[in-house]
Each structure stands twice: as structure tokens, then as C-alpha cells.
Amino acid sequence: MDWNDSAEQATFRAQVREVIETKMPERYRRGSSAEGAGSWQSDRISKDPAARQAASEWANALAERGWIAPHWPKEYGGAGLSPMEQFVFKQEMAQAQAPGVGGMGVSLLGPTLIVHGTEAQRAEHLPRILSGEVAWAEGYSEPGAGSDLASLQTRAIKDGDDYVINGQKIWTSGAHTADWLFALVRTDPEAPKHRGISFLMMDIHTPGLNVRPLINMAWEHGFNETFFEDVRVPAKNLVGDENRGWYVGASLLDFERSNIAGAIENRRLLTNLITYAGSAEGRPKSRLSESVALRHELADAYVQTEVLFNFSFRIISMQNRGLIPNYEASTSKLFNSELVQRAARLGTRVFGLYGNLWDRDDPMAPMGAQFTRLYVTSIPRTIAAGSSEIQRNIIATRGLGLPRG
Ligand SMILES: Cc1cc2nc3c(=O)[nH]c(=O)nc-3n(C[C@H](O)[C@H](O)[C@H](O)COP(=O)(O)OP(=O)(O)OC[C@H]3O[C@@H](n4cnc5c(N)ncnc54)[C@H](O)[C@@H]3O)c2cc1C
Incomplete structure (x- = not known):
């Protein structure tokens, strides 16, 4: 494969560079010493108006070009970039240490809804991810289920039009700065372990859902424990079929696999x-x-x-x-x-x-x-x-x- 840019890739690279050079707020530039600078997700809800302003300016600059979700198809509001263009985009962003916008909503939940969601779910959630209005966290791991994720025990029981959830997740990155959570929960404890799991989305501020900080050994608050006590989630927030959540969750393709x-x-x-x-x-x-x-x-x-x-x-x-x-x-x-x-x-x-x-x-x-x-x-x-x-x-x-x- 020829690794020199084609004429189109060179033009695209120049466009990305120009946006980074002219639109990226000072706070995100290399060498910025502002406390906590660099994390769009926490800046967007910071108490510091300058941080909020930077997060929103940067989100708008990327959103205008569909670059919050470079890999999503255009029909869903992404940029529909080819793999090579995505690679160029990632290269330039990494080179400039520019923060990505949209977090797990863009990388994980959006692509899942595009493949497995209903029209109503896509209409409700995708635009709010693309505008940078809503941030998501991932509730998969539990104290007894990490590498062996299919052993997860957090239980969801159908009750009328809701699921009622009880249990615990752990290592939930960014849950303290997120608005919504997607989670794998057990809906059929009798079935073989991969087959009794469902994929649910929930507002992180639903009563009974408690996010408690875990401070890592660098004294940073990056992840959390998340507890569920009779948390009621509307059944319309089930993605894919009940008990087929393992396959919905497993198909979450991380599009940035090139490292x-x-x-x-x-x-x-x-x-x-x-x-x-x-x-x-x-x-x-x-x-x-x-x-x-x-x-x-x-x-x-x-x-x-x-x-x-x-x-x-x-x-x-x-x-x-x-x-x-x-x-x-x-x-x-x-x-x-x-x-x-x-x-x-x-x-x-x-x-x-x-x-x-x-x-x-x-x-x-x-x-x-x-x-x-x-x-x-x-x-x-x-x-x-x-x-x-x-x-x-x-x-x-x-x-x-x-x-x-
Ligand atoms: C920074 C960070 C952020 C994270 N963010 C999230 C998040 O947002 N949401 C979320 O749901 N989870 C998150 N996680 C959790 C992460 O997915 C789990 O930590 C990971 O899957 C490992 O699971 P575990 O910690 O339970 O370890 P375990 O699975 O208990 O593993 C313990 C040790 O045993 C080894 N081991 C386990 N199974 C095997 C095997 N079959 N063969 C050989 N060795 C094995 C492991 O390699 C490890 O050394 C995060 C973790 C970290 C560190």
C-alpha cells in the first residue's frame, strides 16, 4: 500500500489542520496549563465558564463539519468518512493533542443504535450526541464480571412498561460527567449465561441510580461505582431483543482500532x-x-x-x-x-x-x-x-x- 497521501487525502488533511489551527480553543493547545484542560466531557459541565465556553466552541467547530462522528454514515449526521480519511483525521487530531468530542456516545452507543436501534431510538438519541449535548457512560463491568463479562449479575425484571434494575456496576468511566448510561443487565437468570442478557439505555439521573467516585492511584477521578436500587427504566429503552443484549453489546465495534x-x-x-x-x-x-x-x-x-x-x-x-x-x-x-x-x-x-x-x-x-x-x-x-x-x-x-x- 502506498502511504503517501493521494491528492484528495492531502486536501482533506489540510482542511483538518486548518480547522485545528484556527478553531481549536487556546485551552486545548499543547502546553496549556489550565487545570483539567483537555477533557471535553468534564469541561462541558465545568463550574468554570471559560472551560464550558471552550468545550462548546470546539464541539460547534467539529459539529459544523460532521466531525464529531467522522465514521458515522451521513444519513445519521456523521461525516461518512472513508477508513483512510478517518485515519488522516485521527492522525491530525492526535498530532495536535486535540480533544475528541462526544466520547462513548460517538464511539460506542451511536454505532450500536445505527445497527440495532429503532427509528424512534435513533431520532431521540443520535442528534443529541452529535450536538455534544448529551454524554454517555458504559455500564458493563461488575465486581465479579470483567474479563468474563457474561457472568454479570445486575438484574432487570420486567414490570408493566418498565424494567426494574437492581445490582452494581464498577469502573464506570466518566459516569460522574455523563447524562446517560448504557448497560448490560441480566433479564433471564435461567438461560445459559450469554443468552439471558439485555442492553438497556437509561438517564443517569433516574431515581435509585447512584454514582460513587473511585479515585485512582494518580489521585484522579476517572471512573466510578454505579449502584442500582429499584431503578425503573422504560421498556422502550431496550436496544435489540430482550435476552439478545450480549450480541448487541458485542457488536459495538470500536472504529478506532488502528491505535x-x-x-x-x-x-x-x-x-x-x-x-x-x-x-x-x-x-x-x-x-x-x-x-x-x-x-x-x-x-x-x-x-x-x-x-x-x-x-x-x-x-x-x-x-x-x-x-x-x-x-x-x-x-x-x-x-x-x-x-x-x-x-x-x-x-x-x-x-x-x-x-x-x-x-x-x-x-x-x-x-x-x-x-x-x-x-x-x-x-x-x-x-x-x-x-x-x-x-x-x-x-x-x-x-x-x-x-x-
Ligand atoms: C481505566 C479503566 C477504565 C475502564 N472503564 C470502564 C467502563 O467505562 N465501563 C466498564 O464497564 N468497564 C470499564 N473498565 C473495566 C474493564 O473492562 C475491566 O477492568 C477489564 O475487562 C478487566 O476486568 P477485571 O478488572 O474484572 O479483571 P479480571 O477479569 O478479574 O482479571 C483479573 C486478572 O486475571 C486475568 N485474567 C482474567 N481472565 C483471564 C483468562 N481467561 N486468561 C488469562 N488471564 C485472565 C486478567 O488479565 C487480569 O490480570 C475500565 C477499566 C479500566 C482499567
């Missing part, structure tokens, strides 16, 4: 590290000049980053031919998540004891403590969206044809 953003992030980390370590400010704190081993590790990290780019290119070339990446996406996810953890460890070791400094504003902390923080914040990357062991299982069985055992 191009991960490859760009790794390249940026390395480039910044090398530049800083050679600068007048960074040189005295860096151990690169005294350690051959560290220099070799940096060379390895460079090679691995280029390998990651090639995984991304392979996936996009498959999508371009109408194929759906399977174990190839697992390979890229596994490699990317483990690579960023290695890069974080390497970055902290390059700075020796300075690598322990945690405070972004500490003038002694190299690169605003970027690597120290990444050392901690990259840990969940090998758990979220399928742990490394699960990715290896997929590669071994579906990719290499090894027995399940």
Missing part, C-alpha cells in the same frame, strides 16, 4: 525526552550521557514505536479493503499499551532521582513531571478494554490457531 493516536503519542514522548535531555535545562538532570544501557533502551523504544506505526498501517489497510480487524487489533492494543508503560519507566530512569518528583509545577521536576505521572497513569492501559492476558488469548487462538486448552 494511530498511541503511535503518535509514543513518538512524541521519545522526541520530547531526547530534546529535553539535550537542552541546557535538562542535561544536568539526565543520565543519558553516562549510561550506554539507557541510550540503548531509547534506541529500542524508537524501534518499537516504528513497529507500532506499522501495526496501525496494517489495520487501516485492512479496513480500507472492507475487512474487520480481529486479532490484528489485539496485537496493536497489546503492543501499544505495553510500549507506553515501558516508555514511562524509561523516562523516569533517564532522570534518576529527579524522576521521583511528582508535582507538575515543581521547577526541579523534569518535563513537568510528565514521565513520573505517566509511570502511574499508564498502568490501567493494560487492563482497560481487555487486559493484556485476554489480548494474548485472542492472538494465540484466533490469530495463531492454537488450542483454547
Whole structure:
């Protein structure tokens, strides 16, 4: 495959760049030090009017071009971009560290409704996702059901025109800043475990639904525990058939499977590290000049980053031919998540004891403590969206044809 832009792709790339350069609010520009800058979902409901203004300006700039949902078909309000254009769009957004808008509503719920929803459900929910008015959270995992998701126990019982839900979800990312939740619930406890599950949508402020914060080890509030106590959800919010929710949920295709953003992030980390370590400010704190081993590790990290780019290119070339990446996406996810953890460890070791400094504003902390923080914040990357062991299982069985055992 030829990786140089075609004339149309080059024109499209220039358009994306121009929008980012001229329309992206200052708050989201690289180097912005505003507290919490970068997260559209929390900015949109922030107490700070400047954050709300930035979130809405950016959402409007993307919405005008259908770029909140680049991969959705045009008939549903998306941009209907080809896989290659989506790739270009993602590349440019990642390069500029521009925040995406729409979160799980765009990536997960919208595509599900397009395939499995009723006309009424699409008419009610898709426009509000596309305008950036409503944000969604995903209620799948439970304390006893993560990798083995089909073991989930949260119970929904039909009562008149409603389902009544009792149970608990966990690791519900962004539920504290979301307006709606989609969840997998058990509607038939007697059926084999995959066959008694349904897919329900609910207003997150429904009485009986309680979202409690979970603070991660970087002292950030990203995910939550979500409790359901006699939560009544109208039966019209069932997506697909009752007890067929597993198949509705499983068909949630993540369209961003190329991990191009991960490859760009790794390249940026390395480039910044090398530049800083050679600068007048960074040189005295860096151990690169005294350690051959560290220099070799940096060379390895460079090679691995280029390998990651090639995984991304392979996936996009498959999508371009109408194929759906399977174990190839697992390979890229596994490699990317483990690579960023290695890069974080390497970055902290390059700075020796300075690598322990945690405070972004500490003038002694190299690169605003970027690597120290990444050392901690990259840990969940090998758990979220399928742990490394699960990715290896997929590669071994579906990719290499090894027995399940
Ligand atoms: C940052 C983050 C955000 C998340 N956001 C959400 C969200 O928004 N909504 C949501 O529903 N969930 C979310 N999750 C949950 C995530 O989907 C689960 O953590 C993940 O599926 C793993 O499940 P678990 O934590 O229960 O671990 P477990 O499944 O209990 O696994 C524990 C350990 O056993 C290993 N293991 C399990 N099964 C196998 C096997 N068959 N073979 C080999 N090893 C195995 C795992 O790899 C892991 O090391 C999030 C998680 C993280 C870290």
C-alpha cells in the first residue's frame, strides 16, 4: 500500500489542520496549563465558564463539519468518512493533542443504535450526541464480571412498561460527567449465561441510580461505582431483543482500532525526552550521557514505536479493503499499551532521582513531571478494554490457531 497521501487525502488533511489551527480553543493547545484542560466531557459541565465556553466552541467547530462522528454514515449526521480519511483525521487530531468530542456516545452507543436501534431510538438519541449535548457512560463491568463479562449479575425484571434494575456496576468511566448510561443487565437468570442478557439505555439521573467516585492511584477521578436500587427504566429503552443484549453489546465495534493516536503519542514522548535531555535545562538532570544501557533502551523504544506505526498501517489497510480487524487489533492494543508503560519507566530512569518528583509545577521536576505521572497513569492501559492476558488469548487462538486448552 502506498502511504503517501493521494491528492484528495492531502486536501482533506489540510482542511483538518486548518480547522485545528484556527478553531481549536487556546485551552486545548499543547502546553496549556489550565487545570483539567483537555477533557471535553468534564469541561462541558465545568463550574468554570471559560472551560464550558471552550468545550462548546470546539464541539460547534467539529459539529459544523460532521466531525464529531467522522465514521458515522451521513444519513445519521456523521461525516461518512472513508477508513483512510478517518485515519488522516485521527492522525491530525492526535498530532495536535486535540480533544475528541462526544466520547462513548460517538464511539460506542451511536454505532450500536445505527445497527440495532429503532427509528424512534435513533431520532431521540443520535442528534443529541452529535450536538455534544448529551454524554454517555458504559455500564458493563461488575465486581465479579470483567474479563468474563457474561457472568454479570445486575438484574432487570420486567414490570408493566418498565424494567426494574437492581445490582452494581464498577469502573464506570466518566459516569460522574455523563447524562446517560448504557448497560448490560441480566433479564433471564435461567438461560445459559450469554443468552439471558439485555442492553438497556437509561438517564443517569433516574431515581435509585447512584454514582460513587473511585479515585485512582494518580489521585484522579476517572471512573466510578454505579449502584442500582429499584431503578425503573422504560421498556422502550431496550436496544435489540430482550435476552439478545450480549450480541448487541458485542457488536459495538470500536472504529478506532488502528491505535494511530498511541503511535503518535509514543513518538512524541521519545522526541520530547531526547530534546529535553539535550537542552541546557535538562542535561544536568539526565543520565543519558553516562549510561550506554539507557541510550540503548531509547534506541529500542524508537524501534518499537516504528513497529507500532506499522501495526496501525496494517489495520487501516485492512479496513480500507472492507475487512474487520480481529486479532490484528489485539496485537496493536497489546503492543501499544505495553510500549507506553515501558516508555514511562524509561523516562523516569533517564532522570534518576529527579524522576521521583511528582508535582507538575515543581521547577526541579523534569518535563513537568510528565514521565513520573505517566509511570502511574499508564498502568490501567493494560487492563482497560481487555487486559493484556485476554489480548494474548485472542492472538494465540484466533490469530495463531492454537488450542483454547
Ligand atoms: C481505566 C479503566 C477504565 C475502564 N472503564 C470502564 C467502563 O467505562 N465501563 C466498564 O464497564 N468497564 C470499564 N473498565 C473495566 C474493564 O473492562 C475491566 O477492568 C477489564 O475487562 C478487566 O476486568 P477485571 O478488572 O474484572 O479483571 P479480571 O477479569 O478479574 O482479571 C483479573 C486478572 O486475571 C486475568 N485474567 C482474567 N481472565 C483471564 C483468562 N481467561 N486468561 C488469562 N488471564 C485472565 C486478567 O488479565 C487480569 O490480570 C475500565 C477499566 C479500566 C482499567
